[in-house]
Amino acid sequence: MTPAREQLLGLKAVTVSFSGFLAVDQLDFEVASGELRCLIGPNGAGKSTTLDLICGKSRIIAGEIAFRGKPVHALKEFHIARAGIGRKFQVPSVFRELTVRENLEIGCSRDPGVLRNLFRFSGGLDTERVERLALLVGLEDHLDIQAGQLSHGQTQWLEIALILAQDPALILMDEPTAGMTAHETNMTAKLFNQLRGKHTLIVVEHDMGFVRDIAETVSVMHQGKLLAQGTADEVSDDARVREAYLGSGGIGRA
């Protein structure tokens, strides 16, 4: 029998409102260590807001968010990141004027001072780690290319490598395949499958093909609440889920 995995993140009755509108409403949500969880739901369901609450970008008005068994919802965003929660936003934040290698060298450093890192790394520190990360995200042949020259998909992979460089226990990804070609999306699915078990991931996605390729468990949000949870097939066949997607093009496009 496989031992039960330890809970890494637990949301209890988490609630947030914007001018009286409950974007996240009494949400209960748990993720175990090493899981690759997909979070789906129609537009406006509260998915991105949930990631914002977990990483401290927005504040809950009720409930509790526990990470490694300790409440984190009152901590500042910076302290939550330090505690081991990394977030990839939809718009990448790479340094476009620097090479892929220089970006990764900065990402591998614990010290956020950009200039200091550049000087530090001129001595060749962390080269092996930088090259390992580049290989993992398929940028090993692009190390000396300026990040601004990368394709959209490659820029997203560089951003993912920058988050992995910090080695967070939990990684939150908001629509990582948005704007990618079919080939780039397939490559991203391969990458995520490689990360499985080594990192804990929560991935907000609209592309159900991608979700099917990577997800163990899929959580479906609707109107700020958890509507359903199960395998990709189970949630796709769930009548409540189908109804929630009515008018938004259906779950296939979701």
Ligand SMILES: Nc1ncnc2c1ncn2[C@@H]1O[C@H](COP(=O)(O)OP(=O)(O)OP(=O)(O)O)[C@@H](O)[C@H]1O
């Ligand atoms: N800062 C804000 N101020 C006011 N309303 C907000 C704010 N952030 C989110 N909302 C509203 O909360 C609801 C949930 O938004 P959220 O972005 O979390 O949905 P989502 O499930 O990620 O949707 P999508 O798939 O379209 O990105 C939406 O109705 C949105 O307009």
